[in-house]
Amino acid sequence: MIAVTGQNGDVGSILLGLGADNGVGFVNIDSCSSGSVDFLVHMAAKSPPTKIEPMIASNVIYTNEVIAKAYNLGIKKALFFSAVSVYGTQAQENITEDAPLCKPDYYGATKYLAEKLFAESALDTICLRLPAVLGYKNNTNIIARLYNRLKNGEAITLFNADRIFNNFIDVESIFKFITTVDIAKDFDTLNLAARQEVTLYEIVLFMKDLLSSDSSIVCLSEPKSFFNISTKKAQEYYGFTPPSPYEILAKWVERELKI
Template identity: 25%
Template structure:
């Protein structure tokens, strides 16, 4: 069994990825208390001690609205934290898979972004992830694998994201207004985990877009999920993205091109599975 170090395992996607990869690898998933990625000495000590063949690096400052106000902190976690892990990986000859995002692109396009399309981060969070992509590649070369995700979907009791609050919103009958002019890719956590497993098992290198096939606006995704949860007629108002104000810019077009041989099922199939799990809880 290969040894794998996973960061960010308490997060929305990490909690699922941990569960899915646990039986496949000899896996260590330290909490932030045990290994703060911004602490170079702690990272080096833990990585050298465990000596993994692979590091799957999900830990990040992910609140993109807060990142606009707390730029230094976002950059410290996303860039310096990644650099610490990359240096530690280099010191023991490990490969590192870095979780990145569609937000490294500008979002003004109209055809799916390909892995090597020119980046133009749409907001500061996207910029920090882009800087980390460049730094990782510079230090680790081929051993630095980039896996970009789209709109990440999984269950989480602590998440305040709309998808995770949906059951409460519906129970309370709260009105919903969602953009219907913003196309994006969807990344269902169990499918991301499978994509990561394939990359590691086959020793693939390069940039991968771990996104489910197809694209959807926020309105389309939520309407579809509501219908599969049994709320076909729940009222959702369509609005334009420009009418919603966020501290961090969003993309009108954030679709990532799929990257064979790692191909994830269509998003509708993934969301059907997700709705079933939500109904079971």
């Protein structure tokens, strides 16, 4: 049995559905009994546009409470859903887990503080630094914003159109990872993301074709800050296989069109 928080959120609800389909038992941590849990998956969080006070309450204070609950239940291991937002404002390719943080926003800062709480705890923990997770409800990430503009036939202006972009992932790939990974270290941080194989422009063209959109696309050459994500550590040490960005997008667009 896997104890969870945030099971009613966008990602959590999909994850629990996958668990039900694949015989994996996810149970809210408040409904668990001592000795019945294999490990904890802490997903609950507040993200922008939530104000700073609720973010601190959810992402930091509640995380500390969850760790205490885990102790009381005899849980020894945990997976924490952190975010690439901890890296802040970056302007380089292949961001790795040891990259210096650069002015993270409030959300990134609260996620980093939560990571530190797990690092200082007695739980063996892997912090998953996740990019945009393509679920049902999040309309603020870049993929969702591009999708909505394409669906509505609105013009799209792209910066860094020719750069390889992999700053997203699907819930299915996260599910596969968390149900097979061996949490063996006291503490570790890992990036998970799509495979590095397509440019931002190719992503837009692919979704445009899926949607039969008539949106115009303008690619500007002026420099803008840009980063993408290295998953080398997760691949080499934890057996992670980065999913195909085309497969992620095809499944996600099909699902969005049914909502």
